[in-house]
Amino acid sequence: NAGVMQNPRHLVRRRGQEARLRCSPMKGHSHVYWYRQLPEEGLKFMVYLQKENIIDESGMPKERFSAEFPKEGPSILRIQQVVRGDSAAYFCASSPRPMDGHYGYTFGSGTRLTVV
Amino acid sequence: DAKTTQPPSMDCAEGRAANLPCNHSTISGNEYVYWYRQIHSQGPQYIIHGLKNNETNEMASLIITEDRKSSTLILPHATLRDTAVYYCIVRPEWFDAGNNRKLIWGLGTSLAVNP
Numbered sequence: 076n077a078g079v080m081q082n083p084r085h086l087v088r089r090r091g092q093e094a095r096l097r098c099s100p101m102k103g104h105s106h107v108y109w110y111r112q113l114p115e116e117g118l119k120f121m122v123y124l125q126k127e128n129i130i131d132e133s134g135m136p137k138e139r140f141s142a143e144f145p146k147e148g149p150s151i152l153r154i155q156q157v158v159r160g161d162s163a164a165y166f167c168a169s170s171p172r173p174m175d176g177h178y179g180y181t182f183g184s185g186t187r188l189t190v191v
Numbered sequence: 192d193a194k195t196t197q198p199p200s201m202d203c204a205e206g207r208a209a210n211l212p213c214n215h216s217t218i219s220g221n222e223y224v225y226w227y228r229q230i231h232s233q234g235p236q237y238i239i240h241g242l243k244n245n246e247t248n249e250m251a252s253l254i255i256t257e258d259r260k261s262s263t264l265i266l267p268h269a270t271l272r273d274t275a276v277y278y279c280i281v282r283p284e285w286f287d288a289g290n291n292r293k294l295i296w297g298l299g300t301s302l303a304v305n306p
Contacts, residue, residue: 117296166234182234
């Protein structure tokens with residue numbers, strides 16, 4: 076039973092390029108959450124998705140960032156026209172139902188985005 | 192802002208108990224105390240949670256004061272692999288459509304287990 080899979084683990088992009096971060100939730104999990112962690116900071120909520128629906132995107136920057144969780148395939152966090160300030164670790168978590176109370180999230184190992 | 196405060200760093204000798212404190216003086220009646228840890232370069236890992244009773248699992252014990260304004264995570268026999276940042280978070284156990292689903296993360300406590 077594989078955990079939450081994120082790829083790539085490391086991603087380097089030049090300023091102005093696009094970054095696509097992928098997250099495959101645990102088997103049987105239909106709820107996905109994206110968090111961002113800037114260097115030396117705690118995790119910050121970005122977006123919560125269910126299959127084909129964005130439930131809460133209140134933590135997403137209004138421009139350049141988008142997320143999707145299609146019926147088939149992984150969840151995608153897309154950052155257009157990246158800037159140096161987007162350099163961070165991006166973590167995906169999944170749960171079988173909204174914020175499974177008993178065990179909380181299961182997190183992936185993250186994607187470390189470096190913008191040069 | 193995070194609803195919890197934790198010391199920024201702690202040291203512990205290998206094999207000894209590590210006691211990590213957390214203050215959450217504004218905790219609400221329906222909010223649980225959750226603990227996660229983040230080992231370097233990995234995603235956070237759930238450890239334990241509780242409401243008002245002390246809890247124990249295979250990883251740790253959680254002691255919550257009677258007034259629920261603070262708690263302590265106890266790693267009974269710390270190993271080098273327990274070196275990580277430990278986060279204390281308060282949140283409702285369940286979320287409905289009207290609740291805030293965001294976990295609010297502080298900076299945690301960086302625990303160094305020394306040989």
